[in-house]
Amino acid sequence: xxxxxxxxxxxxxxxxxxxxxxxxxxxxxxxxxxxxxxxxxxxxxxxxxxxxxxxxxxxxxxxxxxxxxxxxxxxxxxxxxxxxxxxxxxxxxxxxxxxxxxxxxxxxxxxxxxxxxxxxxxxxxxxxxxxxxxxxxxxxxxxxxxxxxxxxxxxxxxxxxxxxxxxxxxxxxxxxxxxxxxxxxxxxxxxxxxxxxxxxxxxxxxxxxxxxxxxxxxxxxxxxxxxxxxxxxxxxxxxxxxxxxxxxxxxxxxxxxxxxxxxxxxxxxxxxxxxxxxxxxxxxxxxxxxxxxxxxxxxxxxxxxxxxxxxxxxxxxxxxxxxxxxxxxxxxxxxxxxxxxxxxxxxxxxxxxxxxxxxxxxxxxxxxxxxxxxxxxxxxxxxxxxxxxxxxxxxxxxxxxxxxxxxxxxxxxxxxxxxxxxxxxxxxxxxxxxxxxxxxxxxxxxxxxxxxxxxx
Numbered sequence: 001x002x003x004x005x006x007x008x009x010x011x012x013x014x015x016x017x018x019x020x021x022x023x024x025x026x027x028x029x030x031x032x033x034x035x036x037x038x039x040x041x042x043x044x045x046x047x048x049x050x051x052x053x054x055x056x057x058x059x060x061x062x063x064x065x066x067x068x069x070x071x072x073x074x075x076x077x078x079x080x081x082x083x084x085x086x087x088x089x090x091x092x093x094x095x096x097x098x099x100x101x102x103x104x105x106x107x108x109x110x111x112x113x114x115x116x117x118x119x120x121x122x123x124x125x126x127x128x129x130x131x132x133x134x135x136x137x138x139x140x141x142x143x144x145x146x147x148x149x150x151x152x153x154x155x156x157x158x159x160x161x162x163x164x165x166x167x168x169x170x171x172x173x174x175x176x177x178x179x180x181x182x183x184x185x186x187x188x189x190x191x192x193x194x195x196x197x198x199x200x201x202x203x204x205x206x207x208x209x210x211x212x213x214x215x216x217x218x219x220x221x222x223x224x225x226x227x228x229x230x231x232x233x234x235x236x237x238x239x240x241x242x243x244x245x246x247x248x249x250x251x252x253x254x255x256x257x258x259x260x261x262x263x264x265x266x267x268x269x270x271x272x273x274x275x276x277x278x279x280x281x282x283x284x285x286x287x288x289x290x291x292x293x294x295x296x297x298x299x300x301x302x303x304x305x306x307x308x309x310x311x312x313x314x315x316x317x318x319x320x321x322x323x324x325x326x327x328x329x330x331x332x333x334x335x336x337x338x339x340x341x342x343x344x345x346x347x348x349x350x351x352x353x354x355x356x357x358x359x360x361x362x363x364x365x366x367x368x369x370x371x372x373x374x375x376x377x378x379x380x381x382x383x384x385x386x387x388x389x390x391x392x393x394x395x396x397x398x399x400x401x402x403x404x405x406x407x408x409x410x411x412x413x414x415x416x417x418x419x420x421x422x423x424x425x426x427x428x429x430x431x432x433x434x435x436x437x438x439x440x441x442x443x444x445x446x447x448x449x450x451x452x453x454x455x456x
Contacts, residue, residue: 004320007313008410011058017041024372032452033368033437035377044375045416046408050343051216052098052256052263053408057308060260060301067297072288076296080266080303087238087306088215088245090268092275096286097293099216099254100125102267105281106212106252109274110176111135118166119179119214120145120158121186124385126179126214126252128446138166139399145187146399148337148348153228154193155339156184156221158200167207177210182221182244186381188402189217189322189341191224194232194243201247210249210271216257218244220342223315237310250274257343260305260409264298318342321407321417328421334428337402347424349382349401353434358383358397360436360456366403366427368453369434374423379404384439385448 019027019042031037035048046053056064068075077095084093096102103126111117111133122130122137130137140162145155158180167175180200182192204211222240226232232240245251250269255261269275279289286293294302308314319342326340335351349356349363356362363380370376379385382401390396405420441452 004317006410006413007311007317008057016044018044019375021372024375028368028371032440033364033455034448034451034453035367035371035379036449038371038377042375043371043377045412045420046377047344047405047420048377048379050257050406050408051254052261053411054256054260054262054305055408055410056260056262056301057304057410059308060304063300063304064297067295067300069296072290074290074296074299076299076303077290080299083303083306084266084268087218087241087310088251088268089242090245090250091270092268092272094267094275094278094282094289095292095294095299096265096267096282098256098263099214099252099265100129101286101293102252102254102265103129105278105285106267107133107135108281109277114174116166116170116175117177117179118158118163118175120156120181120192121184122179123181123185123214124446124448126181127386132445139186140166141184141187141399145184145190148188148346148400148402149335149351151338154191154196154224156182156187156190156192157196158192160196160199160203163200164203167203167209172207172209175209177212177249178204179212179214180248181214181216183217183224183342185217185343186386186400188337188346188400189220189344190337191221191228191342193229194225194240195229197244197247211247212269213245213248213251214253215245215251216254217342218253219258219309219315220319223312223319224342226312227319237312237315241310255302255305258306258309259302260309261298261301264294264302266292266302318409324414325405325407325417325421328418329424332421332425332428334424337400344404344406346381347403347405349380349403352403352428353431355432356434356436358387358401359395360438361453362434362436363401363403364437364453365434365455368437369427369430370403370423373427374419376405376420376423379406380448384451 113134115135255264335348337346353362363382386398
């Protein structure tokens with residue numbers, strides 16, 4: 001098989017500033033050992049997130065120039081709406097400035113005390129927006145998904161037996177809807193099978209519940225279905241995506257992922273009454289229904305990006321790029337969550353630094369060392385991001401202790417990825433010198449964004 005090449009050519013470049021180890025040591029200390037607080041100019045390769053960090057295409061930039069900036073009834077909105085409806089099939093589409101705004105609007109309407117939202121795995125902003133209303137976000141990842149070292153085709157699936165037991169325990173009247181995150185970000189970027197989506201919908205119907213998708217990475221999930229699930233080998237990505245959405249009653253979407261743009265999102269559904277309530281919140285918080293916190297040029301770029309992300313050559317390159325990095329790390333015995341996911345490689349911090357207990361945040365220690373050694377910015381996805389405290393103030397650790405290396409779309413080349421692998425391997429070889437960390441400041445919600453740390 002020939003080398004899978006990038007299905008694009010580079011038209012514009014941005015210079016990278018190189019830093020020295022001594023400079024990085026000071027930069028990290030000044031940022032209180034939180035990579036979120038490091039200035040981007042001090043980062044050599046930025047793998048903090050794949051959200052809003054994509055390189056846009058020439059056609060998307062052309063759309064930027066074509067944007068209709070009318071306050072109401074913008075032509076760019078109707079183009080955007082048409083593409084979203086073609087892919088999702090949902091009748092009502094509400095633009096928002098990003099995915100968490102869609103979540104904020106939705107859960108403000110349907111959330112509240114004694115409400116529960118089951119999911120395969122909620123990501124940070126979804127959980128925060130649910131819990132902000134007083135409701136509870138509950139995860140039911142499939143059993144194999146709880147074991148980073150085990151391989152399975154669809155580790156992102158929801159555990160249907162646990163889900164049904166939970167529905168009976170709290171009662172369907174207390175569950176506004178069930179969610180599925182595709183792909184499962186906190187679970188390692190792992191895909192959800194069509195069989196699991198279909199079965200979840202069937203279970204929801206039995207209990208009179210709606211099903212919503214967190215669809216940030218729907219196209220990557222669709223590609224995994226095509227290459228891994230029997231019966232979809234000859235089905236187009238668009239058709240797979242359309243079937244995925246056909247089992248849902250609505251979705252939230254951060255366009256900053258699979259729509260290949262730097263800002264934007266939407267909320268879509270079939271329930272007119274729910275749509276009207278959400279639209280009223282939108283008008284108060286985001287803007288008029290035909291722009292929803294976005295400029296017309298952003299709506300144009302999203303519409304184009306949603307078309308481009310369905311191209312199979314792009315998705316083949318995208319998924320293979322992640323897999324390539326994973327293979328390099330596995331060849332050096334670096335413990336990662338297997339198999340490689342759709343948008344990121346996840347280091348298994350428990351096996352990477354077993355001498356650091358969960359309450360000393362092994363993932364954060366690894367994140368800091370990766371920056372010190374190579375100027376690479378990554379992010380902890382473990383007990384810093386998802387840990388909670390019991391009534392006595394003792395940490396309740398997250399199920400998984402991970403470090404995410406999220407690759408921006410269409411940004412870095414193979415040599416960049418080779419460099420990343422070299423740095424990670426170097427850190428792993430010196431892993432016994434890693435030290436535990438403690439939090440010296442934390443916010444009550446989404447603490448990982450602004451927390452401050454010290455070494456113990």
